[in-house]
Amino acid sequence: MRIIIVDDEALARGVVREYLAEHADVDVVAECANGFEAVKAITELEPDLAILDIQMPKLDGFEVAELAAGKCRFMFATAFDQFALKAFEYHALDYLLKPFSQQRFDQALTHARASIGKGDRTDSAPPAQDGLAGVVRDAAVRKGPLGRVLIRDGARVHVIAAEKIDYIEAQDDYVQIRSEGKSYLKNQRLSDLENQLEAGKFLRIHRSYLLNIECMSRIEQAGKDSHVAVLKDGTRLPISRSGYQKVRSVIQ
Secondary structure, three states, X not given: OEEEEEOOOHHHHHHXXXXXXXXXXXXXXXXXXXXXXXHHHHHHHOOOEEEEOOOOOOOOHHHHHHHOOOOOEEEEEEOOOOOHHHHXXXXXXXXXXXXXXXXXXXXXXXXXXXXXXXXXXXXXXXXOOOOHHHHHHXXXXXXXXXXXXXXXXXXXXXXXEHHHEEEEEEEOOEEEEEEOXXXXXXXXXXXXXXXXXXXXXXXXXXXXXXXXXHHEEEEEEOOOOOEEEEEOOOOEEEEOHHHHHHHHHHHO
């Protein structure tokens, strides 16, 4: 089994490496100290498993899992229990609470080995061990507007702050994100981003457009019953009837 260790603390990586040394079938193909390194390594090396810390600089563990989805399976190792439910939204094979013992780690690795061997990419939470059921039951998933959007471009990652987005346009199975004069394609539905971004700031003005209302300069009438939003950079976006009502309710 080919494994990547991802943690911004060298000591924590060392503990995982030491525990893995007890398993003859394991090959540690890379160690990464931040999320950017992890995405690059996972994309290029395509390991079987990534053991991820959650709170890291540049990109956190969940952002790594989002960007590297489909490339490998994930096991989270963290000192914080409040992210357990969210971890399993990413189909995590296990959730290890630091400090964890060799025995607990071996149990998690056994479960991972079995799941990977079956080729199961949509595995749900593993059987509860060492209080994992309590962690999951009591965990509080942090809900809030998306603060930044991540876009994978090969091994590169673009991180776009939500407030820097001008508008988002639906394009078949992709969306085009316009930010600071540049355009980025992301494989995601417009409705998903609409639900994740701040509702009072990003408005669905048309079935194909999600607008950052702070980037709008004015509304112009384009026809008898049609309007366009004119952005501060001069871009003109169509507004549907329902979108017009949304915009008017916000700017009044």
